[in-house]
Amino acid sequence: MPIExxxxxxxxxxxxxxxRDVRVFCVDNYLRKTLVFEGExxxxxxCWFNRVYxxxxxxxxxxxxxxLNILCSWDKGTWRLVVFPRQGHRPRQFYAEGGEQxxxxxxxxxxxxVLITPREEDFEKLNTDLVEDIFKQVTLxxxxxxxxxxxxxx
Numbered sequence: 001m002p003i004e005x006x007x008x009x010x011x012x013x014x015x016x017x018x019x020r021d022v023r024v025f026c027v028d029n030y031l032r033k034t035l036v037f038e039g040e041x042x043x044x045x046x047c048w049f050n051r052v053y054x055x056x057x058x059x060x061x062x063x064x065x066x067x068l069n070i071l072c073s074w075d076k077g078t079w080r081l082v083v084f085p086r087q088g089h090r091p092r093q094f095y096a097e098g099g100e101q102x103x104x105x106x107x108x109x110x111x112x113x114v115l116i117t118p119r120e121e122d123f124e125k126l127n128t129d130l131v132e133d134i135f136k137q138v139t140l141x142x143x144x145x146x147x148x149x150x151x152x153x154x
Contacts, residue, residue, distance in 0.1 A: 001071065001109070001112035001113055001114060002112065002113025003071065003082060003111070003113045004073065004080075006113065007025075007034070007036055007082070010027055010030065012027065012028065012029050012030075013025045013026070013036070014028070016152035016153075017048070017152045019044070021039050021041040021044035022038070022039035022041070022044040022045055022047075022048055023037075023038045024036070024038075024048055025038070026149055028145070031132055031135045032111055032135045032139050033084065033085060033139045033145050034082060034083070035082070035083040035084075035148070036080060036081070036082050036083075037049060037079075037080070037081040037082075037083070038078055038079065038080050038081075039078065039079055040077055040078055042079050045079055045081050048152075049081060049083065051151050052083065052085070052151060053066055053068075055148060055151055056068060056085055056148070059147070060087075066085075067085070067086035067087065067089065068083055068084060068085050068086055069083075069084040069086065069106075069107060069108040069111045070082065070083055070084075070108060071108050082112070084108075084111040084139065085139065085140045085144075085145070085148060086140065087138065087139060087140050087141055087144065088137055088138040089105065089138070090105045090138070091104070091134040091137040091138055092137060093130075093134065101122075102117070102122045102126075102130070102134075103117060103118055103119055103122050104116075104117050104122060104126075104134060106134065106138055115131065
């Protein structure tokens with residue numbers, strides 16, 4: 001997935017915690033707000049992820065479970081959990097009518113960098129500004145994102 005290389009090369013990723021068994025990074029100035037958990041011990045990653053999950057549950061009371069998307073990989077003894085906290089399920093373009101409509105409901109693969117549209121006409125409409133707008137609508141707002149990052153400041 002493109003996110004894997006993008007994350008490695010991103011110049012503005014920030015290290016939130018660096019412990020023996022887990023590292024957590026965030027990427028702020030990106031098309032989508034992203035947390036990346038890395039480590040050799042999945043239990044430690046799960047522990048820190050659960051903190052984020054519980055917090056998102058407190059600020060998203062109107063949902064059955066917190067809104068987020070996750071990608072996970074394992075390579076050369078290291079686990080990587082990529083988490084995309086959300087504030088919305090679909091962008092306004094999904095509900096638009098006529099030529100303004102774009103049937104795109106971003107999920108994990110889309111957040112990972114591979115946008116999937118069921119209609120070719122929607123794919124052809126996509127450009128950088130539109131993709132940025134769609135992700136801005138469905139990812140956490142700035143205030144909630146700052147609160148999520150504070151989970152890692154102990």
